[in-house]
Amino acid sequence: MCNVKDKVIVITGAGGVLCSAFAQELAKYGAKTALLDLNLIAAQKCADVITAAGGKAKAYESNVLDKEGLEKIRAQLHKDFGKCDILINGAGGNSPKASTDKEYYCDGDLNAEIKTFFNLDKSGFSFVFDLNIMGTVIPSQVFIQDMTGRKGCSVLNISSMNAFRPLTKIPAYSAAKSGVSNFTQWLAVHFAKEGIRVNALAPGFFVTQQNSALLYNADGTPTPRTGKILAATPMGRFGKDEELLGALMFLVDETKSGFVTGVILPVDGGFSAYSGV
Ligand SMILES: NC(=O)c1ccc[n+]([C@@H]2O[C@H](COP(=O)([O-])OP(=O)(O)OC[C@H]3O[C@@H](n4cnc5c(N)ncnc54)[C@H](O)[C@@H]3O)[C@@H](O)[C@H]2O)c1
Numbered sequence: 001m002c003n004v005k006d007k008v009i010v011i012t013g014a015g016g017v018l019c020s021a022f023a024q025e026l027a028k029y030g031a032k033t034a035l036l037d038l039n040l041i042a043a044q045k046c047a048d049v050i051t052a053a054g055g056k057a058k059a060y061e062s063n064v065l066d067k068e069g070l071e072k073i074r075a076q077l078h079k080d081f082g083k084c085d086i087l088i089n090g091a092g093g094n095s096p097k098a099s100t101d102k103e104y105y106c107d108g109d110l111n112a113e114i115k116t117f118f119n120l121d122k123s124g125f126s127f128v129f130d131l132n133i134m135g136t137v138i139p140s141q142v143f144i145q146d147m148t149g150r151k152g153c154s155v156l157n158i159s160s161m162n163a164f165r166p167l168t169k170i171p172a173y174s175a176a177k178s179g180v181s182n183f184t185q186w187l188a189v190h191f192a193k194e195g196i197r198v199n200a201l202a203p204g205f206f207v208t209q210q211n212s213a214l215l216y217n218a219d220g221t222p223t224p225r226t227g228k229i230l231a232a233t234p235m236g237r238f239g240k241d242e243e244l245l246g247a248l249m250f251l252v253d254e255t256k257s258g259f260v261t262g263v264i265l266p267v268d269g270g271f272s273a274y275s276g277v
Contacts, residue, residue, distance in 0.1 A: 003029070004253065011026075012135070013090035014036055020042070027053070032082070036060050037060075040059060070142040089158060089180075093128075154197040198261055199257075202266045233270060
């Protein structure tokens with residue numbers, strides 16, 4: 001059970017794998033879901049699934065980096081559903097332009113035709129920092145305005161395992177998610193007196209379109225990285241999307257987590273607890 005009936009929940013990145021599952025679950029409990037995504041077709045597909053099941057959803061084409069665009073969506077949201085009660089900052093991701101080819105730098109790499117730390121493109125870092133950090137900050141600026149002076153409102157950000165300890169090859173994404181966790185705590189403190197709770201989920205490893213090329217070869221066999229991840233996950237497997245839903249429902253449900261704010265909750269099969277020995 002999740003007490004979100006008639007709550008207006010804005011979800012960014014709602015056309016994606018994890019957030020479309022979040023939206024569908026929250027709509028089952030009577031939430032009015034506003035599905036924001038750069039990819040309107042994906043968001044609309046999720047809205048169609050929800051409405052076909054009798055839930056409430058509306059898709060909005062939006063860029064989390066475009067404050068004016070988000071303000072227009074907020075005005076439209078007020079007409080469609082009312083003020084935002086809960087914001088889920090789900091849009092995020094990495095870029096191959098900000099990933100090294102190898103885990104460790106070795107002598108001679110500089111002259112090889114590979115992406116080393118030294119030749120990573122600044123635009124790759126900027127893209128990843130913008131999408132994950134500013135893509136959390138800007139929607140928060142826009143939609144938390146709806147929450148001030150009202151009860152039962154909260155924000156849920158999506159951090160990552162990278163935030164606790166960086167993963168190899170993806171320096172920008174690791175630093176950016178660390179920033180998301182830090183910003184979650186800052187925001188939680190800043191809005192505590194208003195009663196607006198701010199928390200984050202830190203998913204472990206879930207296979208999605210973003211990371212599937214890193215985890216599986218084209219022929220479907222697992223990559224060496226998959227072997228390392230599973231060896232470092234005490235539960236010995238990837239997470240299933242639905243295994244994030246309990247943590248999601250706990251953190252957005254005021255009646256269950258009304259005194260929980262500033263928390264980064266790992267859902268990771270023990271990955272963040274394991275030293276490797
Ligand atoms: N999949 C995992 O294992 C995993 C693990 C940890 C954290 N995460 C985080 O969870 C969140 C969701 O991940 P996912 O795997 O479902 O990703 P996904 O790629 O399936 O979905 C991301 C969605 O965000 C949208 N998007 C991208 N840029 C946008 C922008 N500028 N404005 C609005 N929408 C934009 C995309 O169109 C896409 O629909 C992300 O923040 C991701 O970093 C994922």
